[in-house]
Amino acid sequence: xxxxxxxxxxxxxLSASGKTRLWILIIVALILSLAAVYYCFxxxxxDKNSGTNKxxxxxxxxxxxxxxxxxxxxxxxxxxxxADDTGDGIKERGALWVRPHPGxxxxxxxxxxxxxxxxFTIADEEVSNYQKNNLGILATIWPFAxxxxxxxxxxxxCKVSSNDEFLPKNDKKGRGSYLPQYRCNPSDWTAYQKWVExxxxxxxxxxxxxxxGLKIPIKYWEVMNEPDLQYQSxxxxxxxxxLCFYKQGPSEYGKLLVETNNAIKAADxxxxxxxxxxxxxxxxxxxxxxxxxxxAEVKNSFDIGNIHCISxxxxxxxxxxxxxxxxxxxxxxxxxxxxxxxxxxxxxxADQNFENTKKGTAGAIAAGAExxxxxxxxxxxxxxxxxxxxxxxxxxxxxxYQTIINENN
Numbered sequence: 034x035x036x037x038x039x040x041x042x043x044x045x046x047l048s049a050s051g052k053t054r055l056w057i058l059i060i061v062a063l064i065l066s067l068a069a070v071y072y073c074f075x076x077x078x079x080d081k082n083s084g085t086n087k088x089x090x091x092x093x094x095x096x097x098x099x100x101x102x103x104x105x106x107x108x109x110x111x112x113x114x115x116a117d118d119t120g121d122g123i124k125e126r127g128a129l130w131v132r133p134h135p136g137x138x139x140x141x142x143x144x145x146x147x148x149x150x151x152x153f154t155i156a157d158e159e160v161s162n163y164q165k166n167n168l169g170i171l172a173t174i175w176p177f178a179x180x181x182x183x184x185x186x187x188x189x190x191c192k193v194s195s196n197d198e199f200l201p202k203n204d205k206k207g208r209g210s211y212l213p214q215y216r217c218n219p220s221d222w223t224a225y226q227k228w229v230e231x232x233x234x235x236x237x238x239x240x241x242x243x244x245x246g247l248k249i250p251i252k253y254w255e256v257m258n259e260p261d262l263q264y265q266s267x268x269x270x271x272x273x274x275x276l277c278f279y280k281q282g283p284s285e286y287g288k289l290l291v292e293t294n295n296a297i298k299a300a301d302x303x304x305x306x307x308x309x310x311x312x313x314x315x316x317x318x319x320x321x322x323x324x325x326x327x328x329a330e331v332k333n334s335f336d337i338g339n340i341h342c343i344s345x346x347x348x349x350x351x352x353x354x355x356x357x358x359x360x361x362x363x364x365x366x367x368x369x370x371x372x373x374x375x376x377x378x379x380x381x382x383a384d385q386n387f388e389n390t391k392k393g394t395a396g397a398i399a400a401g402a403e404x405x406x407x408x409x410x411x412x413x414x415x416x417x418x419x420x421x422x423x424x425x426x427x428x429x430x431x432x433x434y435q436t437i438i439n440e441n442n
Contacts, residue, residue, distance in 0.1 A: 097238055097239050098238040098243075098248055099238060100238075100250060101167070104169040107128065107129035107130065107442060108404050108441060108442055109127065109129070109130065109404070109438045109442070110128050110169070110171065111126070111128055111131060112131075112134045112406060113136075114135075114208050115207055115209055116155075116207065116209025116210075117209075118133075118162060119165045120162070121166060123166065124166045124167075124168070126410070126430070127438035127439060128434070129167070129168055129169060130169045130170075132171040132173070132373055132406045133170070135210050136159065136210060137155045137158075137209075138156060138172050138174050138232055139177065139213070140177055140225065141175075141180070141213040142210060142211070147221055148224075151232070155209065155210065156236075157245075160251070161244075163249075164248050164249055167248075169253075170249070170251050171254075171255060171371075171373065172236075172251050172253070172254055173254075173257065174229060174254055174257065175257060175258075176225055176256075177212060177213045177216050177217075178219075179214060181220050184220040185217060188217075190280060191215040191280045192280075193216055193277045194274035194275075196274040196275055197212075197214070197274065197275065197276060198276055198420040199211055199276075205422065212278075216278065216279055217279075217281050218285050225296075226292060226293075226295070226299075227296075229293055229300070230296050233297050233301050234300045234301070236250055237251070237301040237303075237304065238250025238252070253307060253337075255309065256293045256294070256306060256307065256308065257278065257279065257286070258278050258310060259309060259310060259341065260278060260279035260281070260309050260321070261312050261318045261321035261322065262278055263276075263279075264282060264283070265317060266317070275420070283321050283322070283323075283327075284324065284325075284328055286325055287325045287327075287328025288328065290308060290334050293306075294334040295334075306334070307335060307337045308322075308325075308337070310339040310340060310341045311340050311341060312341055313341060313353065314340065314342070314349065314353035314356040314357060319356065323363075323364075332365075332366055335368070336368065337403075338366070338369065339370070339373050340352070340354060340357035340372055341353070341373065341374035342374065342375050342397075343374060350392055351397045351399070351400040351402075352372045352375045352377075352396070352397040352402065353372070354372060354396075354400035354401060370402055371405070372404070372405045374406060375390075375406060375408065376390070376409050377389035377390045377392070378390075386412040386414075387412045387437075391440075395441060411426040411430040412428050413427065413428040
């Protein structure tokens with residue numbers, strides 16, 4: 034009788050123990066399920082708020098990356114462009130920087146509504162292509178989206194001519210990128226700044242939410258291009274119709290610079306911001322920037338000054354750096370200066386163009402230019418319409434550029 038009772042109690046205890054373990058397993062499973070549901074909810078909510086693809090919300094790179102010192106030490110680059118451009122010609126000439134023009138960072142190209150997802154496809158391809166030749170990138174931010182600008186009170190005033198060469202229908206070069214037809218400041222500043230923060234974050238190289246396979250981060254951002262080009266211009270109508278980057282004035286550009294700088298630095302405090310390049314050094318163009326600097330906060334909203342020198346600037350031997358530097362000094366501004374468009378193709382022969390470029394380069398470096406981007410790859414390029422594709426070259430431009438770059442690096 035006693036043995037039977039003990040056996041019964043043993044069976045009872047075993048049964049109770051089994052039930053306890055079962056309940057523990059059930060509770061643990063419920064906790065794990067709830068945790069998974071909560072994670073998905075937070076992840077999806079974050080994704081919707083950011084307006085980016087879900088794939089970009091995870092850590093996509095293997096870790097932080099920086100611009101190699103070899104690139105930072107190189108003072109020279111070229112304009113780049115075209116969907117398949119990998120910068121082969123740039124590297125052949127001894128330069129290690131590229132400034133895609135207009136490049137992939139156009140709001141209209143990357144986002145189709147204020148809350149729409151950002152499409153990084155073309156930008157990723159552009160960055161990946163230039164990484165094949167280990168080139169550093171100076172990226173231009175274009176704040177234009179037709180869907181946004183049509184909400185402006187005077188939207189019609191922001192529309193450029195249908196003949197503008199950067200409209201998709203007028204692209205003769207196969208750039209793979211374009212500028213929209215409306216070119217004023219954004220209507221929705223909040224949406225614009227969210228887009229700017231998203232693109233800077235993706236290519237800043239901090240190892241978080243970076244482009245897959247990012248090797249060389251983008252740390253230099255230029256806020257638009259030549260807003261002064263057509264400001265109070267007396268150029269003939271066919272010239273203004275062909276090319277106009279900005280339809281507003283100095284105070285509006287000052288606001289654009291401040292707002293864009295704030296967004297860039299919010300995403301990457303270590304990024305460097307370039308003010309848009311002045312189209313030249315005559316008083317009409319520099320006068321535009323004198324009015325820009327009258328806008329509060331502008332002086333503290335860029336890190337690098339920016340001047341251009343194209344072939345109609347015949348009287349300069351320093352790519353306009355001296356005149357631009359003096360203009361900055363008038364406002365008590367001492368910042369590095371880059372020449373982001375440089376050419377001296379005023380000669381009648383390729384040899385003369387080479388000598389002019391050589392002299393201009395040495396003069397610009399002596400005047401304080403820290404980096405120079407050339408606009409033309411060949412010294413026998415005599416085009417007057419840069420929207421056309423250049424023909425074949427028989428001149429040893431690669432070797433000639435190497436001479437200039439080696440002497441000044």
